[in-house]
Amino acid sequence: MSAASLIAEEEKLATVALVGSPNCGKTTLFNAMTGMNQKVGNYPGVTVEEKDGLLVRGGRKARILDLPGLYGFSAMSPDEAIAREIIEGKSAFERRPDAVLFILDGSALHRSLGLLATVLQEGLPTAVALTMVDEITARGGRLDTLKLSRALGVPVFGVVGHKGTGVAEVLDAAVDAQSWPRPVVAAPLESAVARAAWSDTVLQECYREPKKENRLSRRIDEFVLHPVMGPVIFLLVMGFLFQAIFTWAGPLMDLMSGACSGFGAWIESWAPAGLPRDLVVHGVVEGVGGVLVFLPQIMILFFLINLLEAVGYMARAAFLADRLMGFVGLQGRSFVALLSCHACAVPGIMATRSIPSESDRLKTMLVAPFMVCSARLPVYTLLIAAFVPERAFWGPLGIQGLILxxxxxxxxxxxxTASWVLSKTLVKGSLLPFYMELPPYRWPTFRNVFLSMWHRAKIFVSRAGRVILPASMLLWVLLAFPRAQADPGVPAAVAQSRQLQQSFAGRIGRFVEPVFAPAGFDWRINIGVIASLAAREVVISTLAQIYGVESEDETGLVDMLKKARDPETGRPLMDFPTAMALIAFFVFALQCISTLAIMRRETETWKWPAFAFGYMGVMAWIAAVAAYQILSRLSV
Amino acid sequence: MSTDALTLDRLARMQTAVVLGYDPKFPAARRERFEDLGLLPDTTVQRLHTAPLGDPIAFSIRETVLCLRREDARRIFVKSVLP
Structure with a gap:
């Protein structure tokens, strides 16, 4: 339950539901009404977002419930189904609202009125906020809100969201929502045709249709959706998005890691040496740092995605990418989500929220971890640098770069491919046909963009963090216990190595040796794989620790990989087939508790993350074994 | 209706037409949704843009712009409106 609903229960506040179609300006109004007093969560057990908040005005309060946008009471997605159930009073999640504030989209009047006709028939106290009024007048049209109000029998407020015009009147009215009239609709409007006829009658009185089309939007689209320019612009925008999360987030993430290590070092400087200190520094601080380090990427990605969505470009991008995505059972918006995964699957998976179809959303999430993320990169580059010869392949292209x-x-x-397979087997199609509105291009309301970004960040830290932190602490425990005998004469690096060898993780590593032997992994590499569940790039540094190598810099690690040998048998730690098998393993394996955590959060169940972990794990094992067996037989 | 009646997907770029009706075999749930989106008999539509590879197609329907896939547009009968 949100704070707003708890307060509403206690103080017997009215719940005003905001109802409207997508892109109608509902979010802008909701933000204006609730400001920071809002909460975004999920309805329990489903992936539909629950948004509510508290409106405080002139000493009076009301709970504002932002229902998912819907186009009608017909053919449903889970979001629309929940919105409809709540309005009808048939929902298990919510009591029937005390009043409805209908958001009538001025730039899509006929369509919006169709939905309004349906909602009016519910007979709840209703008022109407007419948005995008500026777009009507800019095109030479006019809508008389007084006459409209008389025709509908409910109050009508004209609003220009991004300028804030008319918002004050809406706020004043909303705290008094229970006094709104219950509409009486003359005849039941069961069919879309009947509703359309009714809309025409209503508008006849008060609406002068705009003479011009939305010239600017149309002209921009001629360019943006041009057969040649369209894809070019698309690639530029996507490239920019990609660069932003890859490049800009980088320094911020380093800053964050630096701050965390610094904090840890500070604690180490004054706290007495021993277990509690290690627990705090390596368990808690590093664990929390492991969660916070994602924030710059999440915030940058969502700022840009929300901006593109608010301006209206995202719909165009989905339009352009749709056919390609459709070949493998996905749709347009999946492209952006999957592209973002090249930086990190965590924000990419969060971005699937914008995909209206639940089955497409799920499919995108389940295949997202295959995209090469920035954590895999150091693993790949190190292994390639150590074991792939630095030969040129074709002109300036070298083999190493080519393999990467x-x-x-x-x-x-x-x-x-995985998506295609899932579409044919487990995750069958949705019952909705494909359709998408291309809203007019609009100047973004920055408050919406920032608030939405803020929510994403908050949700990530609280919900995903709730899983990541304990999991990384557990991993630390597995690596740090049982404690090896403290031997003062031994250099730190060797002591660290011994510690890892006899820890629980070490024992697990030896225990699963038979399973991974066909892939050429020995128990040391197994420990590395276990440790890298926290973060993939950790596998290399863990291996370094096991071999007692102090080195932090890359050349040192490359050398270590090439030269390290098992002290007992003299067998090299890694050779070309083993290195390629390790790469193959990382290509497929879902080696990331953060990804599992965010999948859990977005799907509201452990079933799907477990499934993904399982099927990817099996593929990873098969690939690693195949790579090792084949390559060790060839003379490379 | 004859099989070579004009359907939405066969309009030329920028061509205007009026919606006549739906293929009776078109699933009712889908038809209802398209009707809610404004694709009703006697509504004026105009074909605008086509995505690369021919699908989906963007149409203007009264004041709004809606994108549909070919497979659905093919089930909506229209009558061309000469300028």
Whole structure:
């Protein structure tokens, strides 16, 4: 339950539901009404967002419930089904609202009135906020709100959301919502045709249709959706998005990691050495740092996505990418989500929320981890640098670079193939036909963009953090216990190595050795794999620790990989087939508790993350074994 | 209706037409949703943009712009409106 609903219960406040179609300006009004007093969560057990908040005005309060946008009471997605049930009073999640504030989209009047006709028949106290009024007048049209109000029998407020015009009147009215009239509709309007006829009658009195089309939007679209320019612009925008999360987030993430390590170092400086200190520094601080480090990427990505959505470009991008995505059972908006995964699957998976179809949303989430993320990159580059010869392949292209690029491509191909398979088997199609509105281009309301970004960040930290933190602490415990005998004469690096070898993780590593032996992994590599569940890039540094190598810098690690040998048998730690098997493993495996945590959060169940972990784990094992067995037989 | 009646997907770029009705075999749930979106008999539509590879197609329907896939547009009968 949200704070607003608890307060509403206690103080017997009225709940005013905001009802409207997508893109009608409902969110702008909701933000204006509730400001920071709002909460975004999920309805229990489903992936539909619950948004409510508290409106405080002149000493009076009301609970504002922002229902998911819907186009009608017909053919449903889970979001629309829940909105309809709540309005009808048939929902298990919510009591019937005390009043309805209907958001009538001025830029889509006929269509909006169709929905209004349906809602009026529910007979709840109703008022209407007419948005996008400026777009009507800019095109030479006019709508008389007084006459409209008389025709409908309910109050009508004209609003220009991004300028704030008319909002004050809406706020004043909303705290008094229970006094709104219950509409009486003359005849039941059962069919769309009947509703359309009714809309025409209503508008006849008060509406002068605009003479011009939305010239600017149309002209921009001629360019943006041009057969040649369209895809070019699309690639530029996507490239920009990609660069932003890859490049800009980088320094911020380093800043964050630096701050956390600094904090940890500070604690180490004054706290007495021993278990509690280690627990706090390595368990808690590093664990929390492991959650917070995602924030710059999440915030940058969602700022840009929300901006593109608010301006109206996202719909165009989905339009352009749709056919390609459709081949593998996905749709237009999946493209952006999957592209973002190249930086990190966590914000990418969060971005699937914008996909209206639940089955498409699920499919996108389940294949997202195949995209090569920035954590896999150091693993790949180190292993390639250590074991792939630095030969030129074709002109300036070297084999090393080619293999790396190939891995990126392979990740995308695997994701698409997996999606195709899922579409044919487990995640069958949705009952909705495909349709998408291209809203007019609009100047973004920055408050919406920032609030939405803020919610994403908050949700991530609280819900995903709730899983990531305990999981990383558990991993630390597995690596740090049982404690090895403290031997003062031994250098720190060797002591660290011994510690890892006899920890629980070490024992697990030896225990699963038979399973991974066909892939050429020994128990040391197994420990690395276990440790990398926290973060993929950790596998290399864990291996370094096991071999007692102090080195932090890359060349040192590359050397270590090439030269390290098992002290007992003299067998090299890694050779070319083993290195490629390890790469193959990382290509497929879902080695990331953060990804599992965010999947859990977005799907509201452990079933799907477990499924993804399982099927990817099996594929990873098969690939690693195949790579090792094949490559060790060839003379490379 | 004859099989070579004009359907929404066969309009030329920028061509205007009036909606006549739906293929009776078109699933009712889908038809209802399209009707809610404004695709009703006697409504004027105009074909605007086509996505790369031919699908989906953007139409203007009264004041709004709606994108549909070919497979659905093919089930909506229209009559061309000569300028």
């Amino acid at each position: 690029f190939g891995l990126y491509l392979f990740g995308a191909v695997t994701a698409f």
